[in-house]
Amino acid sequence: MTAPSTSLDELAAWMTREEGLQLEFKEAKAHYDFEELVRYCVALANEGGGRIVLGVTDRKPRRVVGTRVFQPPQRTEQGLFQRIGLKVTAEELGHPDGRVLVFHVPSRHRGVPVQYQGAFWMRSGEGLVPMSADELRRILAEAVLDSSAEWVAGASLTDLSPEAVEEFRRRWLRKSGNAELALMTPEQLLSDAELVVEGKVNVAALVLLGTRAALARLHLAHAEVVFEYRTNEGSIAAQLREEFREGFLRFSDRIWQLVEARNDRQTFRDGLFQYNVRTFDEGSVREAILNAVAHRDYRREGSVFVRLHPRQIEVVSPGGFPPGVTPENILDRQLPRNRRLAEALARCGLVERSGQGADRMFKEAIQASKPLPDFSASDDHQVSVVLRGEVENPAFLRYLERLGAEKLKSFTAHDLLVLDALRREEVVPDRVRGRLGRLVDAGAVERISRGRGARYILSRGLYSQIGERGTYTRRRGLDHRTNKELLARHLEDAGREGSPQGELAQVLPQLSRRQIWRLLDELRREGRIRMEGTRRVARWYGTAQ
Numbered sequence: 001m002t003a004p005s006t007s008l009d010e011l012a013a014w015m016t017r018e019e020g021l022q023l024e025f026k027e028a029k030a031h032y033d034f035e036e037l038v039r040y041c042v043a044l045a046n047e048g049g050g051r052i053v054l055g056v057t058d059r060k061p062r063r064v065v066g067t068r069v070f071q072p073p074q075r076t077e078q079g080l081f082q083r084i085g086l087k088v089t090a091e092e093l094g095h096p097d098g099r100v101l102v103f104h105v106p107s108r109h110r111g112v113p114v115q116y117q118g119a120f121w122m123r124s125g126e127g128l129v130p131m132s133a134d135e136l137r138r139i140l141a142e143a144v145l146d147s148s149a150e151w152v153a154g155a156s157l158t159d160l161s162p163e164a165v166e167e168f169r170r171r172w173l174r175k176s177g178n179a180e181l182a183l184m185t186p187e188q189l190l191s192d193a194e195l196v197v198e199g200k201v202n203v204a205a206l207v208l209l210g211t212r213a214a215l216a217r218l219h220l221a222h223a224e225v226v227f228e229y230r231t232n233e234g235s236i237a238a239q240l241r242e243e244f245r246e247g248f249l250r251f252s253d254r255i256w257q258l259v260e261a262r263n264d265r266q267t268f269r270d271g272l273f274q275y276n277v278r279t280f281d282e283g284s285v286r287e288a289i290l291n292a293v294a295h296r297d298y299r300r301e302g303s304v305f306v307r308l309h310p311r312q313i314e315v316v317s318p319g320g321f322p323p324g325v326t327p328e329n330i331l332d333r334q335l336p337r338n339r340r341l342a343e344a345l346a347r348c349g350l351v352e353r354s355g356q357g358a359d360r361m362f363k364e365a366i367q368a369s370k371p372l373p374d375f376s377a378s379d380d381h382q383v384s385v386v387l388r389g390e391v392e393n394p395a396f397l398r399y400l401e402r403l404g405a406e407k408l409k410s411f412t413a414h415d416l417l418v419l420d421a422l423r424r425e426e427v428v429p430d431r432v433r434g435r436l437g438r439l440v441d442a443g444a445v446e447r448i449s450r451g452r453g454a455r456y457i458l459s460r461g462l463y464s465q466i467g468e469r470g471t472y473t474r475r476r477g478l479d480h481r482t483n484k485e486l487l488a489r490h491l492e493d494a495g496r497e498g499s500p501q502g503e504l505a506q507v508l509p510q511l512s513r514r515q516i517w518r519l520l521d522e523l524r525r526e527g528r529i530r531m532e533g534t535r536r537v538a539r540w541y542g543t544a545q
Contacts, residue, residue: 296383446458
């Protein structure tokens with residue numbers, strides 16, 4: 001046991017704080033389960049370390065009640081070390097109101113979560129729960145070093161293409177506006193970009209600027225991009241195949257040229273106006289390829305593949321998503337696997353440090369009324385994204401055009417996901433429902449009903465502008481007066497048998513039970529229908545019966 005180092009004043013200050021990442025209070029007057037103590041120590045270690053204070057009530061205003069557990073505490077320290085392998089120290093405080101026992105829990109090691117009895121414990125509210133998969137992946141990711149920053153044995157500046165280095169300079173100068181870059185020697189330029197550190201060339205430099213011969217000699221031949229074109233998805237053999245095994249800046253434009261040469265236009269008419277939409281958007285294709293190059297796992301063999309078909313393009317890169325990133329949260333969470341490489345690409349204006357690549361792919365797809373980027377073929381060994389080029393709903397193109405370029409530019413990818421779900425007549429995903437209010441205020445979306453059962457559709461004014469008022473009426477449902485007449489007509493036809501409310505819900509399935517009740521109540525007050533029985537088991541009749 002360590003010598004006391006916590007003063008009573010410090011204890012008093014702790015007692016005024018909220019329980020959080022560093023503090024846990026337990027009354028533990030006469031008993032406290034050792035196994036629970038172990039689990040709390042594990043949870044605190046996983047959360048960065050902290051203190052467990054026994055002999056103090058956990059609810060405010062806290063007070064010292066004293067504890068008689070774990071005497072002497074040296075054996076408890078030894079038991080904790082045997083259980084979890086961390087040196088937890090115990091400290092006894094002599095308080096006027098009783099003995100206080102403080103366990104000082106160190107943090108886990110970087111990238112190494114602590115487990116006990118088969119679970120990686122963490123705190124949740126007043127209790128303990130096994131660590132979530134996302135949190136576990138986040139901790140494990142801490143131990144993953146940036147492989148793109150590792151220097152390559154035997155590599156030198158002569159392994160970098162002079163043309164690629166000058167292209168890097170030109171792009172960085174254009175992006176930054178820093179005229180001093182034009183005066184730097186190649187060595188100084190690459191050193192400032194951290195592609196060469198103390199004369200040593202790293203993986204990022206070779207991926208961006210390396211010569212073909214250097215990549216082969218230095219065992220980085222797998223850092224290549226393979227382009228394939230097939231006239232249909234079922235073809236086994238590619239009609240065209242090109243392999244790019246050199247610095248990315250040497251061939252990035254060439255890949256787009258190969259796509260553009262086979263990029264047709266889809267034509268749609270709207271009255272006197274004609275729309276031409278390219279099957280593949282340049283920005284989205286470049287982003288998909290850049291993401292594959294920037295985030296692939298260079299410690300794994302395997303190439304990046306760009307597979308083009310007439311109506312879709314698939315980009316596949318080795319290694320799964322970085323820890324914590326999934327197809328579901330890819331718009332909200334960014335974790336660059338190769339930070340040094342990503343930073344170099346950002347310097348020359350090819351990618352955004354803020355991780356907007358996925359946003360751009362989603363926004364471009366929605367604005368062109370195309371299917372959303374598809375990551376469903378991804379797994380632990382590869383990331384696959386499919387961009388489909390067919391325009392699904394030309395009317396939606398006109399709808400977005402009527403919104404106006406400035407307003408559309410202000411919309412985020414999450415806003416556009418809401419619009420896309422509404423145009424498909426799908427439920428708006430929970431993660432973006434919070435955007436509905438903003439879109440209503442912007443005039444893009446209309447709220448049909450309020451409360452828990454609120455419904456939303458694309459706005460009436462925009463449907464009118466694109467000549468689809470009938471579509472608006474169908475999606476909105478019948479108006480209030482028509483709904484009342486339908487209920488009254490049904491009860492007239494039901495005759496003496498009448499109808500329970502459950503049957504009336506079949507007449508207006510788009511309405512909630514409460515909305516139907518309100519219509520029935522209006523009809524009853526107008527004297528057109530009557531109710532027999534209590535509300536739960538009521539039966540409704542037309543007054544003519």
